[in-house]
Amino acid sequence: MTSAALVARTTAWFDLHARALPWREPACTPWGVLVSEVMLQQTPVVRVEPRWRDWLTRWPTPAALAEAPTGEVLRAWGGLGYPRRALRLQECARAVVAEHDGVLPRGEEALRALPGIGAYTAAAVTAFAHGRRSVVLDTNVRRVLGRTLRAEALPSPHLTVAETRAADAVAPADDAEAARWAAASMELGALVCTARSPRCDACPVADLCAWRAAGYPADAHAARRRVQGWAGTDRQLRGATMRLLREAHAPVARTDIEARLTALIGDFDPVRVDAVLAGLVTDGLAVAAGPDHLGLPA
DNA sequence: AACCCGGGGAG
């Protein structure tokens, strides 16, 4: 199909079906948009929305977040996952205060120089907060373009240069239209062109879709996809430890943490537990409180 | 390029 038809139909569909998300409201600040994007890195919208509201109410500006106790930031992040994102968001706020007079800079290059902001988030903020053209390529847009243009069931495990170039060619030249296309293509991927069971009967470009026309060929990259385990992994142990530290109102004894982790992995493995806790300290997610207690950072 | 990093809900 032509890019023009894909863009025109998808944006028209978006005007009718866009979700009323709080970070899409005109009154939302660029900082609010950035906070939403960081929270949405690997966490679904339904889980982010309440946390985002609490967070922005408590710390509405970079300056406010910069001054917050890191332990409180981690508690407010709660169970959103990947708590290093919360740490980086506060680092980002402090960098904005120190280097940009407390105002989130414009332009993808300046944004990418900030902690926790990569290619996707810089493009997203540029489009959604600043209303300027950028090539927003998240997992939703990659899937939509892969299916409609290239008849691919799912995007490759890693973003390719060719993919970025193709997405650039699709994005409208006009700033406002490009920003609208970015939001619309993400929304189509999130609501209709979903990974597991696409709702082609509700899709505005179904009759133009290359994947559909080709008879829904299977995922060519299926064999290369990694199955991320969970039970017994370091990530589970780290997450359980962080939960203990968040919910406690004082530093937690290492023996209590060991008991919790032992329950998860089945038997007591002091070497492994020590390594997990040391990793949390190294990452700045936890600090030693005395010789045998661990707590959240100040 | 490969690997690491959480957690919950849908199917």
Place this chain on the structure above:
DNA sequence: CTCCCAGGGTT
């Protein structure tokens, strides 16, 4: 149970 999710940083 498996799979997925508005990715980024480090090595």
